[in-house]
Amino acid sequence: MQNKKSLFEYVLRLGDSCLILSQRLGEWCGHGPILEEDIALTNFALDLLGHARFWLSYAAELEGVGRDEDQLAFLRDSGEFRNLLLVEQENGDFAETIARQFYFDTWHLAMLEKLRGSNDEKVRAIAEKAAKEVRYHLQRSTDWVVRLGDGTAESKRRMQSAIDLLWTYTGEMLEMDAIDQEMLDCGIGVDLSVIREGWMEHVGKVFDEATLTTPAATWMQRGGKQGIHTERLGYILSEMQTMQRSYPGLEW
Amino acid sequence: MVIQDTATEMEIWEWLKEVPDPEIPVLSIVDLGIVRGVQCAAQRGVTKIIITPTYSGCPAMVVIGEEIRSTMKRHGIEDLVLETALSPAWTTDWMSEAAKERLRAYGVAPPSRLVNIVGLSTEVTAGSIDSEGLVECPQCGSARTEMVSRYGSTACKALYKCKSCLEPFDAFKSH
Numbered sequence A: 001m002q003n004k005k006s007l008f009e010y011v012l013r014l015g016d017s018c019l020i021l022s023q024r025l026g027e028w029c030g031h032g033p034i035l036e037e038d039i040a041l042t043n044f045a046l047d048l049l050g051h052a053r054f055w056l057s058y059a060a061e062l063e064g065v066g067r068d069e070d071q072l073a074f075l076r077d078s079g080e081f082r083n084l085l086l087v088e089q090e091n092g093d094f095a096e097t098i099a100r101q102f103y104f105d106t107w108h109l110a111m112l113e114k115l116r117g118s119n120d121e122k123v124r125a126i127a128e129k130a131a132k133e134v135r136y137h138l139q140r141s142t143d144w145v146v147r148l149g150d151g152t153a154e155s156k157r158r159m160q161s162a163i164d165l166l167w168t169y170t171g172e173m174l175e176m177d178a179i180d181q182e183m184l185d186c187g188i189g190v191d192l193s194v195i196r197e198g199w200m201e202h203v204g205k206v207f208d209e210a211t212l213t214t215p216a217a218t219w220m221q222r223g224g225k226q227g228i229h230t231e232r233l234g235y236i237l238s239e240m241q242t243m244q245r246s247y248p249g250l251e252w
Numbered sequence B: 001m002v003i004q005d006t007a008t009e010m011e012i013w014e015w016l017k018e019v020p021d022p023e024i025p026v027l028s029i030v031d032l033g034i035v036r037g038v039q040c041a042a043q044r045g046v047t048k049i050i051i052t053p054t055y056s057g058c059p060a061m062v063v064i065g066e067e068i069r070s071t072m073k074r075h076g077i078e079d080l081v082l083e084t085a086l087s088p089a090w091t092t093d094w095m096s097e098a099a100k101e102r103l104r105a106y107g108v109a110p111p112s113r114l115v116n117i118v119g120l121s122t123e124v125t126a127g128s129i130d131s132e133g134l135v136e137c138p139q140c141g142s143a144r145t146e147m148v149s150r151y152g153s154t155a156c157k158a159l160y161k162c163k164s165c166l167e168p169f170d171a172f173k174s175h
Helices: A004-026 A035-063 A069-074 A094-115 A121-149 A153-167 A178-185 A192-209 A232-246 B009-016 B061-074 B097-106
Strands: B035-039 B047-051 B080-084 B145-149 B157-162 B168-172
Touching: A004 A035, A004 A069, A004 A094, A004 A178, A004 A232, A035 A069, A035 A094, A035 A121, A035 B145, A069 A232, A094 A121, A094 A153, A094 A192, A121 A153, A121 A192, B009 B035, B009 B047, B009 B061, B047 B061, B061 B080, B145 B168
Parallel strands: B047 B080
Antiparallel strands: B035 B047, B145 B157, B157 B168
């Protein structure tokens, strides 16, 4: 198949975003502001890790050079990762974690809903499975944005500053590059201009409800999908990969 | 010792009922709807069992796979292919009524039929999917219950408390 290499890239992007966000959320384990939240954050980390495994297994199969999901996760360097810049940003305070999650979940669910109609059978199956879970992720991050935004003066200040801070990382997930276009043309991928419309609408509506101000249009950072990352990804990888790098082939 | 070639599909299904879920041992993997299909050796020359994960990140899947292998081995089936299928996506609607009763007796409120969650869409507003149907206390049967957290001890359970008998309990999420 002519598009196989592009499909590999496309699937890798989805898998890497899930994997890196999962790793970030895992950093909250034992540090959540309340017990229920600690459990919720790690539940989502687990869901996303599951999605990452589905995508990366499929990517490995498409690549066809004998690598598996573990090798893709643990033995690539940052330049080979295709995750969105948004998900590698630091946890910050709870508001920043929620803002990152809210931006991501809104995009993620819209993507999965569309990918359920993909003409690639595997993509369709993974999207169908993941969408059921991600709907709850979006519910929770939406609830928190409203609760913190329309909360105390302090929670509102922090929530506003978090959505402003991360706004610059929301551009690349809503704009097409050559691979997105190719996948759209062959009926596998998603039209990001459609996703963009739904994303802007949901985010705007929730910010209104939360009495927050939607950040003004600004310069958008891009590069994650092409392997150009912020410095932060390196730190994540060094922690995530240290066991496999130090003891190659290690198994639990 | 049962010879592999003589094992019928029906026998394999029966043996699979011996495999408990590692986290909720009163239920078998068949009760939970994890087993999606069985092909016996007579059909394809090799026994194939198709399973599906409950939640994508369910950490029990590895153990379940190992349990299936050792159970089949006990019944003389060594040559086994385990396949994971994602579609159709797992739902608690596959759980039998008998299984739900056992769950209740074990102290976990069983899932209710899905009514308002099936239609997936991005139409999520604050608080829009907080009701999952009636959850009755598995201790006293009261319907005066309250969700404490949607996220509990495992991915498939939520934490509730009963306002009648004041006991906290786990509820299997409708999914």
